[in-house]
Amino acid sequence: MTAPHNYDHEREHWNAYAESTSVKEQVEDSEPVFRWTQYRDHPQAPGPELLGTPQSVLEIGCGTGRALAYLAERGVKATGIDLSPVMVQQVTERWGPLGVEFVCAEVLDYLASSATTYDAVYSIFGAAWFTAPERLFPLVAGRLNPGGVFAFAQPPAIPGAYGPQGMYKGGFAGPAMYTYRYSYEPGGWASYLSDAGFVDVDVQVLDAPTPGHIGTLIGRACMPS
Numbered sequence: 444m445t446a447p448h449n450y451d452h453e454r455e456h457w458n459a460y461a462e463s464t465s466v467k468e469q470v471e472d473s474e475p476v477f478r479w480t481q482y483r484d485h486p487q488a489p490g491p492e493l494l495g496t497p498q499s500v501l502e503i504g505c506g507t508g509r510a511l512a513y514l515a516e517r518g519v520k521a522t523g524i525d526l527s528p529v530m531v532q533q534v535t536e537r538w539g540p541l542g543v544e545f546v547c548a549e550v551l552d553y554l555a556s557s558a559t560t561y562d563a564v565y566s567i568f569g570a571a572w573f574t575a576p577e578r579l580f581p582l583v584a585g586r587l588n589p590g591g592v593f594a595f596a597q598p599p600a601i602p603g604a605y606g607p608q609g610m611y612k613g614g615f616a617g618p619a620m621y622t623y624r625y626s627y628e629p630g631g632w633a634s635y636l637s638d639a640g641f642v643d644v645d646v647q648v649l650d651a652p653t654p655g656h657i658g659t660l661i662g663r664a665c666m667p668s
């Protein structure tokens with residue numbers, strides 16, 4: 444189900460996120476790192492090998508750009524898109540010298556209007572979490588080379604809360620600004636991937652390192668070769 448997104452509101456929300464002290468520190472002071480989960484040292488977490496051995500990648504909703512910087516340092520042609528112009532300016536200054544290309548765009552607009560294709564497209568708590576999969580996944584499929592990989596990681600659904608999940612921005616008084624996230628059980632994400640033409644579909648929840656803590660939903664699928 445697709446919610447009525449207002450991307451002006453969402454851009455403002457993500458600009459505020461980009462301007463927060465903790466995110467600025469992650470951009471300015473941190474080193475390149477590729478991490479699928481929210482846990483720094485998750486013993487069972489996969490690494491960048493989930494993407495195969497791509498020569499080119501696109502990260503959708505790239506935020507701090509640290510994962511792209513990690514891949515660029517290893518010779519991958521790395522492109523990131525993000526809705527927030529504030530974020531894109533910060534990460535271009537920080538990681539542009541490594542050769543990472545950043546584009547400020549809404550993911551559906553970008554994928555629908557670009558002709559460039561990639562060996563892998565991925566999202567780490569990024570645009571795959573904030574975009575209706577029935578709209579996003581066919582567009583991702585269209586931008587992947589034969590055999591290309593699509594992978595994404597984000598929090599699992601809260602039991603019983605499925606589909607678009609609306610959130611007000613900045614508390615519950617003042618202008619009605621909101622954003623959406625999308626939540627499904629692994630089987631729901633897998634169906635959307637298969638419907639979009641992906642094969643070798645695998646979607647699972649990886650448990651947190653500490654029992655009872657929030658796990659990570661990780662999806663991976665390929666385009667037919």
Ligand SMILES: C[S@@+](CC[C@H](N)C(=O)[O-])C[C@H]1O[C@@H](n2cnc3c(N)ncnc32)[C@H](O)[C@@H]1O
Pocket residue numbers: 453457503504505506507508509510524525526527530548549550551566567568569570573574
């Ligand atoms: C939680 S952050 C990403 C975290 C990222 N993996 C990192 O390491 O910083 C989510 C990002 O997705 C971007 N985003 C959200 N909706 C988007 C959309 N529709 N199109 C493009 N980017 C989007 C936001 O601007 C934000 O920077």
